[in-house]
Amino acid sequence: MTKIQNPKTQVPNTKEMNDKDFMTDLLSTEKYMTASYGTAMNEASHKALYDEIASICKESQDCQRDLYNQMFEKGWYSLEPAPEQAKQQAYQEYSTLSSELPSGQMPH
Numbered sequence: 001m002t003k004i005q006n007p008k009t010q011v012p013n014t015k016e017m018n019d020k021d022f023m024t025d026l027l028s029t030e031k032y033m034t035a036s037y038g039t040a041m042n043e044a045s046h047k048a049l050y051d052e053i054a055s056i057c058k059e060s061q062d063c064q065r066d067l068y069n070q071m072f073e074k075g076w077y078s079l080e081p082a083p084e085q086a087k088q089q090a091y092q093e094y095s096t097l098s099s100e101l102p103s104g105q106m107p108h
Helices: 019-043 047-073 084-100
Strands: none
Touching: 019 047
16 A cells, blocks of 8 residues: 655754654644643533633644644655545444434534
8 A cells, every 4th residue: 555645855864853853742742732632621610711721722733733734745744545445434334323313414
């Protein structure tokens, strides 16, 4: 299976951290923070606190997405296309779940 990836931007192969290392670390941190903010929002009992955490979470998600896009552009982040069978299975599962809802539609 062919990976979906841009040509890699070369970085020095030394013991010191390079741009790729820093961006990988930042992306991992943002992913962790976003997950943690999600947990905090689920457990926030005060509306103003929930709103503040949601705002910060959105900033973290935006930062995470920007880092991902930059890393993908530089060829430091690759994707593997899903096999056709997996896509069909996911579609079938969604269709089944969707048809079991009272309205027959997913809520918006």
